[in-house]
Amino acid sequence: DAGVIQSPRHEVTEMGQEVTLRCKPISGHNSLFWYRQTMMRGLELLIYFNNNVPIDDSGMPEDRFSAKMPNASFSTLKIQPSEPRDSAVYFCASSFAQANYEQYFGPGTRLTVT
């Protein structure tokens, strides 16, 4: 069975450019989470969706970040404009809403903004 799929796996971009990260959750899961991981701050929850509806976006750093989930099988996280401090590994995870403790993570997107 396919797990959570993320693309791209690596992204190098210049400051000021738009970055779009993509995620396909596990089929049948109805919760989706976007995380950011850095050495300094660890794993931080940015936003999560339940049945395609954003439930908590309090972790989104600022207006430069936006996330969408147009359907149950696809989500995007967009950064516009990107800044060097956005460099991190971005993980997408999915789960059954009734069992959010068991989240299945994708392989992550390693973003470098120069």
Next chain:
Amino acid sequence: RKEVEQDPGPFNVPEGATVAFNCTYSNSASQSFFWYRQDCRKEPKLLMSVYSSGNEDGRFTAQLNRASQYISLLIRDSKLSDSATYLCVVSLSSGYALNFGKGTSLLVTP
């Protein structure tokens, strides 16, 4: 203050040793507790849940102390393959978002 605090380590132990990690959490309303494992440059994966009465899964034992608001993970008979970062995770309840600690790094050496 971060909601979940862990000693970052690294813990360097020889094969066969017993090692224990602790983590503390700040929100006394937290109801659900877990340990996740993250291998180097990989994604986190659920290792085990932590129940009030304590629970064991093979060589791994997890315990919860609600009064002191800390969680522990004990690994017996360490294997080389146990080398990873162990993330302490706390949630208000099932169905709520997870709060991850920054992790404790374990290196098991031959």
